[in-house]
Amino acid sequence: MQVHDLIGIGFGPSNVALAIALEEQQSGTRPLSTIFIEKQPAFAWHQDMLLENSHMQISFLKDLATLRNPASRFTFISYLHQRGRLQDFINLKTFFPSRHEFHDYLAWAASHFEDRCAYGEEVIGVLPEIQDGEVSLVRVRTRLRNGELRERLGRNLVIGVGGTPSIPEVFAALGHDARVIHSSRYVRGIAEHRDPRRIAVIGAGQSSAELFMDLHGRFPAASIDLIMRGYTIRPSDNSPFVNEVFNAEYVDYVYHRPVDERNAMLRSYWHANYAAPDLEIIETIYKVCYEQRARGEARHHILRRHEVRAAHAANDGIQLNLHDLDTDRVTPGRYDLVVLGTGYERRHHRDLLAPLAPWLGDMVVDRNYRLSTTAEFQPGIFLQGACESSHGLSDTLLSVTAVRSGEITAALEASSPSTRYASDASRSKPALAAQA
Numbered sequence: 001m002q003v004h005d006l007i008g009i010g011f012g013p014s015n016v017a018l019a020i021a022l023e024e025q026q027s028g029t030r031p032l033s034t035i036f037i038e039k040q041p042a043f044a045w046h047q048d049m050l051l052e053n054s055h056m057q058i059s060f061l062k063d064l065a066t067l068r069n070p071a072s073r074f075t076f077i078s079y080l081h082q083r084g085r086l087q088d089f090i091n092l093k094t095f096f097p098s099r100h101e102f103h104d105y106l107a108w109a110a111s112h113f114e115d116r117c118a119y120g121e122e123v124i125g126v127l128p129e130i131q132d133g134e135v136s137l138v139r140v141r142t143r144l145r146n147g148e149l150r151e152r153l154g155r156n157l158v159i160g161v162g163g164t165p166s167i168p169e170v171f172a173a174l175g176h177d178a179r180v181i182h183s184s185r186y187v188r189g190i191a192e193h194r195d196p197r198r199i200a201v202i203g204a205g206q207s208s209a210e211l212f213m214d215l216h217g218r219f220p221a222a223s224i225d226l227i228m229r230g231y232t233i234r235p236s237d238n239s240p241f242v243n244e245v246f247n248a249e250y251v252d253y254v255y256h257r258p259v260d261e262r263n264a265m266l267r268s269y270w271h272a273n274y275a276a277p278d279l280e281i282i283e284t285i286y287k288v289c290y291e292q293r294a295r296g297e298a299r300h301h302i303l304r305r306h307e308v309r310a311a312h313a314a315n316d317g318i319q320l321n322l323h324d325l326d327t328d329r330v331t332p333g334r335y336d337l338v339v340l341g342t343g344y345e346r347r348h349h350r351d352l353l354a355p356l357a358p359w360l361g362d363m364v365v366d367r368n369y370r371l372s373t374t375a376e377f378q379p380g381i382f383l384q385g386a387c388e389s390s391h392g393l394s395d396t397l398l399s400v401t402a403v404r405s406g407e408i409t410a411a412l413e414a415s416s417p418s419t420r421y422a423s424d425a426s427r428s429k430p431a432l433a434a435q436a
C-alpha cells in the first residue's frame, strides 16, 4: 500500500488553504505526497446556508492566501480577475462579498487540487500502524458512498473537519423529524415545507437572524417566534480594536498567556464571534416586527429569556414547553416547524482519533497546531479549527486560515524524525498548552 507523506481529513477552506500553501511554500527537493479526503461528493461550503442576501462576515482580504502570500494566484482578487469581474467588484465598494460569490471562489480554488482530493469518502477512524513497538504510521479508514471501506497509510495527518451540528438534547430526543431542521441542512430541509403557519427559530446568533428573515420572506403568512435564553439580541462587535483579536499575530499572544488568562480572554471576547448577529440584520428584524405592530398584525415575537425544556412530536405539530427564565412559568407552544440556529460542536477529531488515545494523552497542541504524542509515536497530527481554547477565537473562522496553513506547511517540512522536536520550542513550555 502506498504511504502518503500527508493525509488531510476534510477539504473545506482550511485544508484547501493548506493545499495552496503546500503548493506555494514547499522548499524541499521532493514535494510531500498528499491526499485529502472529503465526505461530500464535491466541494461545498455550508451550502445549506447559502441564503439570498447572505454575505461574508469577514473581509475578502482574509481569503485562502492573501495574508500569507499576497502574490498568490489563489487570492480572491485573482479569482475575480479570472472570472472577469474585478473592476465590477471594485465598483461595489464592499469588503464583504455575498456568500454565494465566496462559495464560488472557494470552489474555484479547490478545483485546482482535484488530483489530490478523494471526494465522497468519509473518514471513520484513524488507527495506529505499529512496527517494533512504535507507531510508525497512521492508517486512515474511510467509508465510500456505496458502503465499501478503504484504508490509506500516512506519515502525517491534518484534520480539518469543521464543526458538527449542535442539537440540544430536547430536540435530539425527537430523532429525525422533518419538522425540526438544524441550520446546517436548512436549504434542503425547508424545501419539504409548503405552508407552515407557526414557526419557532431557536437561538439568537447570526444564523438564527438570517433564518428568521429567510422564513419571513418565504412564508409571508407565517408567524415566527425567535426563542432565546439571553436578555436581548446583541450585535457583533466588529470595531477595529476588538477586530484585532482576529489578527494572525494575536494567535501568538493568546497562545503564550497562562491558561486561566486565556480562558478569561475567550469569555471576554466571546460575543465578538458567537450569538451576535450583524447590526444591519438586527435592525431589519426590528423594523419587520415594528411594522407588523403598526399595522395591528403583530405575528412575529422575540421571546427573550426563554428556554425550551421539553419537545414532543404530535400529529398537529411540535409541542414545545417554553420555560420563562424570569418568572419560572412554563407555557406550551405548538409549531408546524422548528428551526435550530444552535451552532456547532468541535469534537469530531476526538472521535476519529480515539484509537490513538494511548499515545495522545490529554490532546495538547503546540503552537504549530501539532498534537503532542508519546515518544513511541512518530506521525505528526495537526488540527485545523479545533484549537480555539489554545489559539484563540479566530481559530474556527477564516481569519487565520491562510497564515495557519503556512505555519503547518513549515512544521510539516521540518518534521522529519530527526528534526521534528528539535525545531519545536513550544514543547519546552507544556504549562502553556491547552487541550484541543
Ligand SMILES: Cc1cc2nc3c(=O)[nH]c(=O)nc-3n(C[C@H](O)[C@H](O)[C@H](O)COP(=O)(O)OP(=O)(O)OC[C@H]3O[C@@H](n4cnc5c(N)ncnc54)[C@H](O)[C@@H]3O)c2cc1C
Pocket (backbone or CB within 6 Å): 009, 010, 011, 012, 013, 014, 015, 037, 038, 039, 040, 044, 045, 046, 049, 055, 056, 057, 058, 121, 122, 123, 124, 160, 161, 162, 163, 207, 348, 384, 385, 396, 397, 398, 399
Ligand atoms: C453559515 C456559516 C457562515 C459562515 N460565515 C463565515 C464568515 O463569513 N467568515 C468566517 O470567517 N467564518 C465563517 N464561518 C465559520 C466557518 O467555520 C469557516 O468559514 C470555515 O468553514 C472553516 O473551514 P474548515 O475547513 O475548517 O471547516 P468546514 O468548512 O466545516 O469544512 C470541513 C470539511 O470537512 C468535511 N468532513 C467533516 N468530517 C469529515 C470526515 N469524517 N471525513 C471526511 N470529510 C469530513 C466536511 O464535509 C467539510 O467539507 C461560517 C460558518 C457557517 C456555518
